[in-house]
Amino acid sequence: MTDLTQIDIALNNSAYPIIIHPDLFDLSAIRSQLGGRKIMIVSNDTVAPLYLETVSDLFVDNKVFNCVLEDGEQYKNTQSWQVIIDALANHQFNRSDLLVSLGGGVIGDMTGFAAASWMRGIDFIQIPTTLLAQIDASVGGKTGINHSKGKNLIGAFHQPKAVIINVSSLNTLPVREFNAGIGEAIKYGGINQAGFFHWLSEHVDDIKIKKPGILMQLISQCCQFKADVVEQDETEQGVRALLNLGHTFGHAIETATNFKYLHGEAVGLGMVMAAELSAQLGYCEAGIRKMLENLLQAFDLPIMLDSNVTANTLLTLMKSDKKVINDQHRLILMKRLGGSFIAEGVKDSEILPALQSCLSG
Ligand SMILES: NC(=O)c1ccc[n+]([C@@H]2O[C@H](COP(=O)([O-])OP(=O)(O)OC[C@H]3O[C@@H](n4cnc5c(N)ncnc54)[C@H](O)[C@@H]3O)[C@@H](O)[C@H]2O)c1
Ligand SMILES: [Zn+2]
Missing domain, CATH: 1.20.1090.10 (Dehydroquinate synthase-like - alpha domain)
Incomplete structure (x- = not known):
């Protein structure tokens, strides 16, 4: 008897699970897809100290790289996107490798957009850690970054391969963010x-x-x-x-x-x-x-x-x-x-x- 909930989302060209676990980042539903792929976990300097090590350790059979960005909506821009792209280039990521977003909607949207644009699209997994990202931003494949003329003006539809939700990660979320x-x-x-x-x-x-x-x-x-x-x-x-x-x-x-x-x-x-x-x-x-x-x-x-x-x-x-x-x-x-x-x-x-x-x- 397990206490997780799985919701399957079925689209024309993709289908993926949303795994909602009360207190674990549970990768078991997608473990078979991980193979020996290189993994790049993108996070920010608030979330990384809290969860990056735990999440990195889950990818036992993979070579894992990190890309830790500054925290804030004002960094959801081309410069941060470039940082992710440079990290992928430096570590020679190819079409069979995998991006993982670990953070709120800002990190999720940017990582998704990097995944959509690197080599015309590589796989990514969403690990949302804010309530907003868990109930909305991580699901549905809208990815993007802001332009000074407005929010989310640059972006692409690119569906994740899975959404992994650990509800207990909300315990560290500031109350204003929760609300x-x-x-x-x-x-x-x-x-x-x-x-x-x-x-x-x-x-x-x-x-x-x-x-x-x-x-x-x-x-x-x-x-x-x-x-x-x-x-x-x-x-x-x-x-x-x-x-x-x-x-x-x-x-x-x-x-x-x-x-x-x-x-x-x-x-x-x-x-x-x-x-x-x-x-x-x-x-x-x-x-x-x-x-x-x-x-x-x-x-x-x-x-x-x-x-x-x-x-x-x-x-x-x-x-x-x-x-x-x-x-x-x-x-x-x-x-x-x-x-x-x-x-x-x-x-x-x-x-x-x-x-x-x-x-x-
Ligand atoms: N793609 C979509 O469909 C979609 C939908 C809704 C919103 N969005 C986008 O999502 C963004 C907003 O997302 P958000 O509200 O998650 O904001 P956010 O990503 O800025 O996260 C909010 C704050 O909480 C911190 N944080 C995240 N997880 C934490 C944790 N577990 N413990 C402690 N601190 C934590 C973050 O570092 C940040 O400071 C906006 O850019 C919005 O445009 C996208
Ligand atoms: Zn919204």
């Missing part, structure tokens, strides 16, 4: 999982004390929600766009405040903006915003933008988001909690008041 991960969990509730939204509301205290069984359940459910969407639409031609609920607003908040808000915090606030806009346009009831605010606040997440950023600045940044088509905003809005849809052609004049209502400055 930011909950911001993305709430997102699934807003998109199409109203029942899960209520489940989160009912388990706030257990989640906050990181009760192991509850966290296993939370992470497994979110991975399953994401897998279901990605299986339907791997490269975001349709339904996968719903996963961007709160994100066009959120990316603008992150860029405008120079990353003062964490990604999950910005997404939470972005959902409040989306709910407000949905209500103003008559798509949903005004009460949805309040329900969202209550749950965000229960996890100490912000519901007003506390900064001297203006609504116009946010709007300008929203236009540089990848989702703007011919100057018409394409936004994810809500008809009800758990009833998100793609709204085309939303106008600036409609968006501004909704932004304004979330600024406290």
